[in-house]
Amino acid sequence: xxxxxxxxxxxxxxxxxxxxxxxxxxxxxxxxxxxxxxxxxxxxxxxxxxxxxxxxxxxxxxxxxxxxxxxxxxxxxxxxxxxxxxxxxxxxxxxxxxxxxxxxxxxxxxxxxxxxxxxxxxxxxxxxxxxxxxxxxxxxxxxxxxxxxxxxxxxxxxxxxxxxxxxxxxxxxxxxxxxxxxxxxxxxxxxxxxxxxxxxxxxxxxxxxxxxxxx
Amino acid sequence: xxxxxxxxxxxxxxxxxxxxxxxxxxxxxxxxxxxxxxxxxxxxxxxxxxxxxxxxxxxxxxxxxxxxxxxxxxxxxxxxxxxxxxxxxxxxxxxxxxxxxxxxxxxxxxxxxxxxxxxxxxxxxxxxxxxxxxxxxxxxxxxxxxxxxxxxxxxxxxxxxxxxxxxxxxxxxxxxxxxxxxxxxxxxxxxxxxxxxxxxxxxxxxxxxxxxxxx
Amino acid sequence: xxxxxxxxxxxxxxxxxxxxxxxxxxxxxxxxxxxxxxxxxxxxxxxxxxxxxxxxxxxxxxxxxxxxxxxxxxxxxxxxxxxxxxxxxxxxxxxxxxxxxxxxxxxxxxxxxxxxxxxxxxxxxxxxxxxxxxxxxxxxxxxxxxxxxxxxxxxxxxxxxxxxxxxxxxxxxxxxxxxxxxxxxxxxxxxxxxxxxxxxxxxxxxxxxxxxxxx
Amino acid sequence: xxxxxxxxxxxxxxxxxxxxxxxxxxxxxxxxxxxxxxxxxxxxxxxxxxxxxxxxxxxxxxxxxxxxxxxxxxxxxxxxxxxxxxxxxxxxxxxxxxxxxxxxxxxxxxxxxxxxxxxxxxxxxxxxxxxxxxxxxxxxxxxxxxxxxxxxxxxxxxxxxxxxxxxxxxxxxxxxxxxxxxxxxxxxxxxxxxxxxxxxxxxxxxxxxxxxxxx
Numbered sequence: 122x123x124x125x126x127x128x129x130x131x132x133x134x135x136x137x138x139x140x141x142x143x144x145x146x147x148x149x150x151x152x153x154x155x156x157x158x159x160x161x162x163x164x165x166x167x168x169x170x171x172x173x174x175x176x177x178x179x180x181x182x183x184x185x186x187x188x189x190x191x192x193x194x195x196x197x198x199x200x201x202x203x204x205x206x207x208x209x210x211x212x213x214x215x216x217x218x219x220x221x222x223x224x225x226x227x228x229x230x231x232x233x234x235x236x237x238x239x240x241x242x243x244x245x246x247x248x249x250x251x252x253x254x255x256x257x258x259x260x261x262x263x264x265x266x267x268x269x270x271x272x273x274x275x276x277x278x279x280x281x282x283x284x285x286x287x288x289x290x291x292x293x294x295x296x297x298x299x300x301x302x303x304x305x306x307x308x309x310x311x312x313x314x315x316x317x318x319x320x321x322x323x324x325x326x327x328x329x330x331x332x333x334x335x336x
Numbered sequence: 337x338x339x340x341x342x343x344x345x346x347x348x349x350x351x352x353x354x355x356x357x358x359x360x361x362x363x364x365x366x367x368x369x370x371x372x373x374x375x376x377x378x379x380x381x382x383x384x385x386x387x388x389x390x391x392x393x394x395x396x397x398x399x400x401x402x403x404x405x406x407x408x409x410x411x412x413x414x415x416x417x418x419x420x421x422x423x424x425x426x427x428x429x430x431x432x433x434x435x436x437x438x439x440x441x442x443x444x445x446x447x448x449x450x451x452x453x454x455x456x457x458x459x460x461x462x463x464x465x466x467x468x469x470x471x472x473x474x475x476x477x478x479x480x481x482x483x484x485x486x487x488x489x490x491x492x493x494x495x496x497x498x499x500x501x502x503x504x505x506x507x508x509x510x511x512x513x514x515x516x517x518x519x520x521x522x523x524x525x526x527x528x529x530x531x532x533x534x535x536x537x538x539x540x541x542x543x544x545x546x547x548x549x550x551x
Numbered sequence: 552x553x554x555x556x557x558x559x560x561x562x563x564x565x566x567x568x569x570x571x572x573x574x575x576x577x578x579x580x581x582x583x584x585x586x587x588x589x590x591x592x593x594x595x596x597x598x599x600x601x602x603x604x605x606x607x608x609x610x611x612x613x614x615x616x617x618x619x620x621x622x623x624x625x626x627x628x629x630x631x632x633x634x635x636x637x638x639x640x641x642x643x644x645x646x647x648x649x650x651x652x653x654x655x656x657x658x659x660x661x662x663x664x665x666x667x668x669x670x671x672x673x674x675x676x677x678x679x680x681x682x683x684x685x686x687x688x689x690x691x692x693x694x695x696x697x698x699x700x701x702x703x704x705x706x707x708x709x710x711x712x713x714x715x716x717x718x719x720x721x722x723x724x725x726x727x728x729x730x731x732x733x734x735x736x737x738x739x740x741x742x743x744x745x746x747x748x749x750x751x752x753x754x755x756x757x758x759x760x761x762x763x764x765x766x
Numbered sequence: 767x768x769x770x771x772x773x774x775x776x777x778x779x780x781x782x783x784x785x786x787x788x789x790x791x792x793x794x795x796x797x798x799x800x801x802x803x804x805x806x807x808x809x810x811x812x813x814x815x816x817x818x819x820x821x822x823x824x825x826x827x828x829x830x831x832x833x834x835x836x837x838x839x840x841x842x843x844x845x846x847x848x849x850x851x852x853x854x855x856x857x858x859x860x861x862x863x864x865x866x867x868x869x870x871x872x873x874x875x876x877x878x879x880x881x882x883x884x885x886x887x888x889x890x891x892x893x894x895x896x897x898x899x900x901x902x903x904x905x906x907x908x909x910x911x912x913x914x915x916x917x918x919x920x921x922x923x924x925x926x927x928x929x930x931x932x933x934x935x936x937x938x939x940x941x942x943x944x945x946x947x948x949x950x951x952x953x954x955x956x957x958x959x960x961x962x963x964x965x966x967x968x969x970x971x972x973x974x975x976x977x978x979x980x981x
Contacts, residue, residue, distance in 0.1 A: 134980070192981035196411075197515035199981075203850055205877060205902065209978030221974050222885075232850060232877030240867075250509035252519060257850065258903035261978030288981050293524055294465035300412035303518030304467060309508055329866050333854030333906030335779070336837035336844075336933050349765070407766035414766075418635055420662060420687065424763030436759050437670075447635060447662030455652075472635065473688035476763030503766050544651050548639030548691030550564070551622035551629075551718050626841075627945035680939035682949060723954055724895035730842035733948030734897060739938055 123156040123322045126183035133165035140292045141189040144310040156322045165215045171270030185321045186284035190264035196303035197252035198313045199288035200239045201259045204269035209261035233272030235285035238327035255332040338371040338537045341398035348380035355507045356404040359525040371537045380430045386485030400536045401499035405479035411518035412467035413528045414503040415454045416474040419484035424476035448487030450500035453542035470547040553586040553752045556613035563595035570722045571619040574740040586752045595645045601700030615751045616714035620694035626733035627682035629718035630669045631689040634699035639691035663702030665715030668757040685762040768801040768967045771828035778810035785937045786834040789955040801967045810860045816915030830966045831929035835909035841948035842897035844933040845884045846904040849914035854906035878917030880930030883972040900977040
C-alpha cells in the first residue's frame with residue numbers, strides 16, 4: 122500500500138486560518154483505495170519548515186509527498202510545476218525572518234521540477250468539475266522555499282520519494298471582508314487534494330497535454 | 337406560516353447549466369423554521385419571464401419573492417438594491433430577442449428599489465462565513481428585466497408581497513475551462529439563499545449599515 | 552458656439568491626486584472646433600458638491616455639463632447611464648460626512664438617466680482606440696450624488712442643459728504601490744473627455760447600439 | 767559607449783499588433799546619455815527566435831540585451847527574474863509549432879536567472895510613476911523560450927553580455943473590444959524601457975529590496 126504524506130502550513134500574513142491546513146487535516150484517519158495518507162502541519166518559517174519536513178520524511182517514509190499552501194487571490198487549484206532557488210520575502214514569516222534574494226540551497230540548481238504528474242493531476246481535478254491549472258511559479262516566500270527544499274531532499278537524499286506542491290485559494294470565510302476576491306469551499310479543496318494524491322500514486326509519468334501559460 | 341417563492345432561470349448564453357436553478361431547485365420539499373418555500377423555473381426570455389412570474393404570484397400567493405440569477409465572473413453573493421427601466425441586451429435571450437434601449441414598462445419609473453432588507457441579508461450571509469455584498473446594478477439583460485417587472489407588479493398589483501433579486505457566481509464546474517474566473521460551491525449558494533429567505537421573512541425593514549460602493 | 556462645462560473632484564479616500572481633476576484641468580484655455588470649454592473643481596463632499604455645481608450652472612450657463620470622477624480599479628472609460636437617489640458612503644467624504652441610505656432628494660424619483668448620448672460617446676472613444684463602455688452604476692458615494700443632483704437640477708430648473716457623468720481609471724502613478732490594479736495615462740483620458748464633449752455637442756439623441764451588461 | 771540591443775516580437779495569437787515591437791521600434795535613431803540602442807524584431811516562433819537572436823548578438827555586439835514581450839492581461843511592467851527550460855504551448859506559434867513539455871536546451875539547467883539588475887529596474891520605473899514589479903514566471907511560450915535561449919547563450923558563448931526579459935501590458939487599442947482588461951499607453955511603456963536600458967547599463971549588480979511574491 123502506497124503512503125502519501127500531505128502537509129499544510131499554519132496561518133500567516135495576519136490570517137486566522139490557513140486553508141492548506143484546514144483541507145489537509147480532513148484526511149486524518151480516512152481510508153483510500155490503494156493508498157494511505159499521513160497528515161502533518163508545517164510552520165510558515167524559512168529553514169525550519171524544511172527541517173520539519175525532513176524529519177517527517179524520515180518518520181513517515183512516504184512514497185509520495187504533496188505539500189499544500191495558500192494562494193490568496195487565486196481562483197483555482199494550482200499544481201506547481203517548478204521551484205526556484207531563491208527566498209525573497211515581501212512580508213516576514215511567522216518568526217520574523219524576511220530574507221531578500223538569498224539562495225535556499227547555496228550553489229544548488231536554479232530550479233527543480235515537481236516530480237509529481239502535474240498535468241495528469243490538473244486534468245483529473247478538472248474532470249471532477251473543479252477548476253485547476255498547472256502553475257509556473259510558487260512565489261518566493263515560504264511555499265516556494267519548502268517546495269524547493271523538498272525537491273532538493275528528493276534529489277540528494279530520498280530518491281524513492283516523488284513529491285510536489287499545490288496551491289489552493291482562500292476559503293469563503295477568508296474573503297467575507299474582501300468579497301471581490303475569489304474563494305473555494307473546503308469540500309471542493311479536499312476533493313481536489315484527494316484526486317491529486319490518488320493520481321500521484323497511480324501515474325509514474327505525466328500525460329502530454331497543453332497546460333502552459335503565454336506569460 | 338410565511339411563504340417564500342424562489343425562482344431561478346434556465347441556462348443561457350451558451351452555458352449548460354444555470355447555478356440559479358441548480359441552487360433554487362435544492363429547496364424543493366424542504367422544511368424551514370417559520371416559513372415554507374416554493375420553487376419555480378423562469379425562462380431566460382424578455383417579457384415571457386415577467387408573464388411567467390405574474391402567474392406564479394397568482395398561483396403561489398407568496399409573502400416574499402426572491403428571484404435568483406447567474407452573475408458569471410462575480411466572486412460573491414450580490415444582493416441587488418435597484419432595478420432600472422431598460423432592456424439593453426448584449427446577447428440574444430433564449431428565444432432570440434435582443435432589445436436595445438427599450439423601456440421595460442413604458443412610462444414606468446426609471447428605477448425601483450428592492451423591497452427586501454438587502455443590507456440585513458448581506459450582513460447575515462457574511463456572518464455565516466460567506467462573502468456577500470449589496471450590488472447597485474443587476475445589469476440590463478433578463479435578470480434586471482425580471483427584477484424590474486417584479487417590483488412593478490408589487491407596486492401596482494401585489495402590494496402585500498415583498499420581493500427582490502440576488503445574483504450568484506458561477507459554479508466550479510462552469511469555470512473548469514476558464515480557471516481564472518471565480519466560482520462558488522452549490523452548498524454555499526444554497527446556504528446563502530436560505531439565509532436570504534429567512535431574513536426576508538423576519539425583517540420588516542432594513543438595517544442601517546454602510547454597504548455602498550465608491551463607484 | 553456651444554459651451555461645455557467640465558468638472559473634476561478634488562482628491563479623496565487618501566489619494567494625493569484625483570485623475571478627474573488632473574484630466575479636466577488640461578482643458579483650460581484650449582480651443583475646440585464647435586465648442587468652448589469651462590473647467591471647475593468640485594469638492595468631494597455630499598450636498599456641498601451639488602450646491603457648488605448649481606452655482607457653476609448659473610455662472611457658466613453651459614449647454615452641456617460633463618462631471619468627471621475617479622473609479623479606482625476600473626480599466627476603461629465608464630460613461631454612466633443612470634444616477635440613483637441614494638447616498639450610502641463606505642468611507643467619509645472630505646468633510647467627514649458618511650450618510651447611510653439617505654435620499655439625495657427627498658421624494659425625488661428613484662433614478663435619473665444621463666441626458667448625454669452615452670452610447671455614441673462610448674462608441675466614438677473606442678473608435679479612437681481607447682477602451683470605453685456604458686456603465687449602469689456610478690456607485691453610492693459623492694460621484695453618484697453629484698450625478699443625481701445634476702440630473703435633478705436639469706429636470707427641475709435648467710431644462711436647456713444636457714448633462715451626465717463619466718468615470719475614469721487611476722493614473723499610472725496611483726498604482727505604483729498596487730501594480731495589480733489597472734491604470735490609464737493622462738493624455739488618453741484627456742483625449743477621451745474631449746471626444747465626450749465633442750459628441751455631446753454634436754448628438755441630440757443617442758445611437759442604437761448594444762452596450763449593456765449581463766449583470 | 768555601451769550598446770543596448772532591444773528586441774520585440776511580431777504580433778501573435780490573433781493580435782494585429784504587438785506592443786513589444788510598437789514600443790521597441792520607438793528607440794530607432796534616438797540618442798541616450800551613456801548608451802546607444804539598436805532595435806530588432808524577433809519572430810514569434812520556437813527555435814527560430816533563438817537563432818535570430820544569436821545572429822543579432824554576433825552582428826550588434828551589444829553589452830546589454832533586453833528582450834520585450836507582450837503579457838496580455840497584466841497591468842504593470844513585469845521585469846522577469848527567471849527563465850525555465852520548458853516549452854509548453856497553449857496556442858501554436860506563428861509557424862504552427864505547438865511543443866508540449868519539451869526542453870528548450872536538452873540537458874540544460876532547469877532555469878537561468880536574468881543577468882539584469884531586475885529589482886533596480888523595477889524600482890526606478892516605479893520612481894518614474896509607472897507601475898512595475900519583478901515577475902517570477904515568463905510563462906512557457908515563445909517569450910520564456912527566447913529568454914531561456916538568451917541566458918543560455920550568455921552562459922555558454924557570450925560571457926560579456928548581460929541580458930534579460932521584460933513583459934509589457936496590452937496597448938489601449940488592443941483592449942477596446944475587451945474593456946475589462948488593463949492596458950498601458952505606448953509612451954509609458956517606452957519610458958519604462960528607456961529606464962530599464964539606462965539602469966542595466968549603470969548597475970553592475972542588483973539592489974537589495976523586497977520585491978517577491980507570496981505565491
